[in-house]
Amino acid sequence: MKIAIATKDFDTVSSHAGQARQWLLYDLSNHRSNQLLPAPERIDLDKDQVLHVFEDNAPHPLDGVDLIVAASAGDGFIRHMKKRGAEVLLTGEADPALAITKILAGEALPDPRFDITLALCKVRDLFSRH
DSSP states (O other), X not given: OEEEEEEETTTEEOSOGGGOOEEEEEEOTTOOTTSOOOXXXXXXXXXXXXXXXXXXSSOOTTTTOSEEEESOOOHHHHHHHHHTXXXXXXXXXXXXXXXXXXXXXTOOOOOOOOOTHHHHHHHHHTTOOO
């Protein structure tokens, strides 16, 4: 399983997944519960690779991800990721390491915080190609 966490400067869970450029990618394909968590790969997307604008016409650094974690995302982003084979999990947890630890332990994550920019995303999603 691969889990990608949208971040702000690789430090905090990003509040807008579709615009995030810095991602932490955890490849848990060979991970066992009694092992330490592997170090994440840092992915810094180019401007044309940001998922809100990516055309899906070429390979993407987040290809093969099973789960995306972010603080917020619009409906269009969620539909887009579903088409790409990834589920989206929204959380109010700001610490990426704590979020991944809770996910692997099967613990509930805090609900996402209120984000006014989601209203803008909902309007944009009305006209989204996704």
